[in-house]
Amino acid sequence: MEMYGEIILRTVFLYIFILIVFRMMGKREVGELSIMDLVVFILIAECVAFALEEVDKPIFQNILPIIILFVIQYINSLMTLKNKNVRDLIDGDPSLIVEKGVINQEEMKKQRYNLDDLFQQMREEGVPSIQSIDYAFLEPSGKLSIFLKNEDPLILPLVVDGYIVEKHLKLMKKERSWLLEKLKEAGYEKIDNVFYCCYENDKIHVQLKTTGNDRS
Template sequence: MIITFIRTLTLYFLVVVVMRMMGKRQIAQMQPFELVIAIMIADLAATPMENTGIPLLNGVVPIITLLSVQVIVSFISIKSEVVREIICGKPSILINRGKLVQSELRRLRINMNDLLEQLRGKDYPNLSDVEFAILETNGELSIIPKTSKRTVIVQDLNLKVQQEELPITVIVDGNLLYSNLQKTGRDEKWLHRELKKQGLESIKDTFFAFLSSEGEFFAQKKDLN
């Protein structure tokens, strides 16, 4: 039992490290070869966990090998457009200047119901509102609407706005995040003044506090129960 527990923990941490080294991507954002490697790694890790008779190295070595393959292929695909097209493929235009590209739909075996469903999922229920629809190499559908249907942005209105900043968290569950407070350019005296303005006596009484991108301070009191 202890051996199984140790083997499981070892493989778990190994797989976590390997997946982190593969990059910060969601499953839906993975390229086909990355998804295949992820599935194979999961299968290789499960086998030594289920059968203690199989040496642990029989799972560790193939996992490290697959990680090496993924890193090498990713590096080569960055340097070579040809290799990238072979490994990952290339985007496909399904709608070109408002017209369906029927040859691409047939080649990718996408029927109209599937395409319309994806368009609705992107908040474009009308096909006539779409200028371009591009199926990316990771399977995601990118939509470029017609000029008359695109969302109005600040630039369209010729307005001058202040540069947006990231909000900074300064207190989490009664604990002060000193490094974050320093990033705000404020000190603890300022923090205590702001807390008192919101009816909080101390940092320990605060569940969560942050400085918004507009420079406004927000804090919430910690529940007693």
């Protein structure tokens, strides 16, 4: 009976402890988990399993790896929050799968993403044909984001966290010098101070890191 009581106490304690740990890790849907998130969650699940099986060991020995994983995840979240390059390296970057009704075969091979996957996700989104797609991006989570030709034009971020998104400029058929000139005309000299920037309706829209003000 004493062993069963220990198992019950450990289960209740670990349940509350894991809830607290996951809550402190931040809010993110299961389908939006990055590879790093998934690895951490799997390892935490293994640690909990060992904690429930090895009742003869002190509980702290079982939860210490969970605490270490939480610290790793917390440091990772701080790094990815402050640096887009680190965020792209760890979490990955969206891949352009369809552009103007044309499938990007090279990108599909690179992502090991086949036509059956593409057609399935198109059906799930109610998209009738490839030709009706303006742009389709395969997100790091595996979700396919589809923008149709008859919808409002796709507005791409050109600067994120002080970093110019070169591939978005390429999609717009614009050069880096064009963006720098537009920012200069709007009164923004330093890219490092720009939190977010996009180009919409022939206007540059900028939000700074410090003030959060939006100017056009």
